Amino acid sequence: MVREKKLPSIPVLLLILVLFVVIMFGFIVILELPIQLALLAIWFVIMGFGLYLGNTYIEMEKGLLKGIYEGLGATLVLIAVGALIGSWIAGGIVPTMIYYGLSIISPSIFLMAAMIICAITSISTGTSFGSAGTAGIAMMGIGESFGLPTYLVAGAVISGCYVGDKMSPLSDTTVMTASLSRVDLFRHIRSMSYVSLPAFVIAAIAYWIVGLIMQDGSGDLSIAENTMASLQDTFHISWVMLIPAVVVVVMLAFKLPSIPVIIFGALLGSVWAVWFQGYGFIEAIETLYSGSGVTTGIDFIDNLLDRGGITFMLEVILLILLALGVGGLLQSIGAFTVIGELFAKWATNTGNLTLTTMIAAFFGIFFGGAAYVSMLTGTKITEANYDRKKISRSLLSRNVEAGGTITTPMVPWSDGGVFMATTLGVSTLAYLPFFWYGFLVIIINLIYGYFGLFILDKDDYEKERDEEHEKTI
Known part of the structure; x- marks a missing residue:
C-alpha cells in the first residue's frame, strides 16, 4: 500500500x-x-x-545528495584556501605581513585598521575565506602582540572580511545572489551599498573608539617587539615575501576563476619556501597538504602559524557536507514549500517582505549550513512575493545577502562559522558579540525595509519581463 x-x-x-x-x-x-x-x-x-x-527513503536520499551537491563549491574553496595558508606560512608571506603590520600600525588604531585591511583584501579578492586565512591570520598575530583580546580582534577581522564577501563583484556569493534573484550584478551591488557603507563606517568608528579606550593612547609594545624579533630569527623577512599575495590579488582583480588562482598562489608559496626559507622541494610541497608546523618560540605565534594545509580543513569539510545534507532533507520533505506559503500571507508591505526574506535566507544558514543554501532558500521561498507586490528584485537580492551571507559566520556549524573559528582560533560564540558589521547590516536593512528607504525602481529588464508575463496571462 x-x-x-x-x-x-x-x-x-x-x-x-x-x-x-x-x-x-x-x-x-x-x-x-x-x-x-x-x-x-x-x-x-x-x-x-x-x-x-x-x-520514501529513495526520495529523501536524492534530496540529501542534491543539498550536498548545491554547496560543494564551498568545499573546493576550503581545499584551495587550506593549501594556500599552509604554503604561505612556510613561505614567509604571512609572517612578513605580521612583521610589517607590527612595525607600522599603532595599537590604538589597530582594531579599525584590521577591519579596513581585511575589507580591502576581501573586496580585491572576492573571498572572505581567503582574506581571513591570509590577512586575517596576520591581524590576529598583530593583535595578540598588542595585548588585545583575541575575540575582539577576530570580530574586527571577520567584519572586514565580510565587507568584500557582500560587496565585491569577484565574490561568488555576490554573483550567485544576483543571478538567483535575476538582477544585474552591479545593480545588486549598488542596492547593497546603501546598507553596507553606513554599516562599515559605523563599525570602523566603533572599533577605533574601543581601541583608543583599551590602549589609552599607548600600548605595551614589548610583546610586539619580541614577536618581531622572533619572526626575524625564524623567517627571512623582506618585501619580496609579499609578491605572491600581490600576484593573487591582481589575478583575481582581472576576474580569473578564484579556485585555480588560489591554488596557483599556494604553489607560489611553496616556491618561496624553497627559495627564501630553506625548505627542501618535497618538504615545501608537503606544506600544501599538511601545513608548515613551524615554531618560533612564542606560544601564541606558534599556535597561530601551526595551521593550514588541506588536512587542516578536513573536519570543516565534513561538517559542511553534513550540514548541507540537513538542508537537502528539509527541502525534500517540503519544509521550504510550507514556509514559503506562510511568508506569502504575511509579506503585506516592504518591511514584512524584508523580514521574511531575511528569515528565509537565515533558515538556509541555520539548517543548511552554507551561504549557497541561504541564497536558494532566500530567493526561492520569497521571490514570488516581490513580483506580486511589483517591487524590484534588487530589494530581494539585498535582503538575501543581509539574511544569508552576512549571518554565515554567526552560526557555529555553518561553513563560515566553522572556517572562521578554526582559522582564527576563536570560537564562534566568543567572537560573535564583536562582529559589529554583521549586526549593523541586519539592523540597517530592517530599518530601510520598514521605512521604505533606498528601494530602487524596476529597471528596463524587469519592466519588460513583467510585460511579457502579463501577455501570457
Missing part, C-alpha cells in the same frame, strides 16, 4: 526546530561530542518525519 505524501504542518516544523536545537545542545554542551555527530543524528530525525509524511 502506497502512503499518501503530505506537506509538514506548522506544528511539525516547530517540532523539528525544537529537536534540532535540543540535539545540538545535548551533543555539544552536555555530552561534549563533535558537532558532526549531532548533524548526523539530525539526518535521521528528519528522515523519520519524512517517512511519517509519506516520503
